[in-house]
Amino acid sequence: MYSLAEENYLKALLNLSSENGEVNVKELSSVVGTKMPTVTSMIQKLARKKLVHYESYKPPKLTEKGKKEAALIIRKHRLMEMFLVQKMGFGWEEVHEIAEQIEHIHSPAFFEKMDELLGYPKIDPHGSPIPDRQGRMHWQHHPKLSECKPGTTAQFVGIVNSSDDFLRFLNSRELKLGAKITIIETEDFDGSMTVSYDKRKKETFSRTVAERLLIEK
């Protein structure tokens, strides 16, 4: 069993590496909310436990074992988010905080039951994949809305870096996962785009927004 602190570093390591490819100590320290020397010593500890490959001054990298452990924590996090939304009626912007704590609960039966009650979901409420029991994560690559040309219609299937703020923004525009978005026009000079979907006939998204919406054609 791993400590709470260890689990948080493992998770951060996996999240950062799948976002940026490489992980650096500074970023890690800001994600886990500690100072750099603390990160260094934790990385060294994880390396002793064969969870991380580590050489001084080089970016730390999860071992296969480390990846699996991290994925299993993320599995618990995402299953819980799904449960909170689907079975308890929370909004997708409310569940991160709670799942952040529940992911450290040790009880295979609890999460198995949740998985079963949810019908073995493959993605969480924000469209991120839920790793399987063996800690295998099936990352499906989705293009960003910002990469599409006017005229295309695509389904909104995921979010890059979903923060509560951004989710509240999407709520305010009534944009939900699964919506069919049609691009009406794009502005080259600032990358903003005008789109339509569901109840919204005409809505303008900044480049920043369009870059955080993942789609499927």
Place this chain on the structure above:
Amino acid sequence: MYSLAEENYLKALLNLSSENGEVNVKELSSVVGTKMPTVTSMIQKLARKKLVHYESYKPPKLTEKGKKEAALIIRKHRLMEMFLVQKMGFGWEEVHEIAEQIEHIHSPAFFEKMDELLGYPKIDPHGSPIPDRQGRMHWQHHPKLSECKPGTTAQFVGIVNSSDDFLRFLNSRELKLGAKITIIETEDFDGSMTVSYDKRKKETFSRTVAERLLIEK
């Protein structure tokens, strides 16, 4: 906010004092699973925080503030147990372990939602009262089955010191909370009693068992 360790001592303090009246350090140490010196130092720390009244060599006693905090932790524990049984389909003998961990989750919204989905229950799956939002616990005194005379019929409404072992024993005899139990006869020499209820026409309980079943006439 209190640490995990602090919360565990508070809870143990309230549980022991409602069972035995007075709490002693040795018992406390066995309940929380630490050695006596650790308990002493924790008690002293809780006293500094005005959660416990403490004088050397005297039994520690929760202050009003301490009682409230402890009750709020027990509230979370029992709400969770109820949720696990009612909404997730767990057996009453499986839920303690999980609730033991979830009781430390900090999220008013999570427990409020649970309470709401459960319809604001007053008791947990073992018949123990669930403290209210203000940390008030309505301890209703129930007599034990062992105190009843032959011929009486009473409803089984609670358990003294419910352990998973005991709950599995009750499962094996198909005795559920709410059952109407009729006492057929009692044996004076060993305190055992023969009873009937629901599907069971004739079942014999030892004194030990009869003393752990709470009833209402």
Place this chain on the structure above:
DNA sequence: GTATAAAGTTAGACGAATCTAACAAAGATA
């Protein structure tokens, strides 16, 4: 009512996770 046993406390150490201050390496800049 003294001796012994049990319960409780104090002192001091330790591991985990954190910090600050000082130093070292790598990367960027002129």
Place this chain on the structure above:
DNA sequence: TATCTTTGTTAGATTCGTCTAACTTTATAC
């Protein structure tokens, strides 16, 4: 290339919760 800046590491201290060993107080037994 030499210098400066950024990033990362080492050393050493701190806090929390725990321990063991030794001591003290209270309770029990004779």
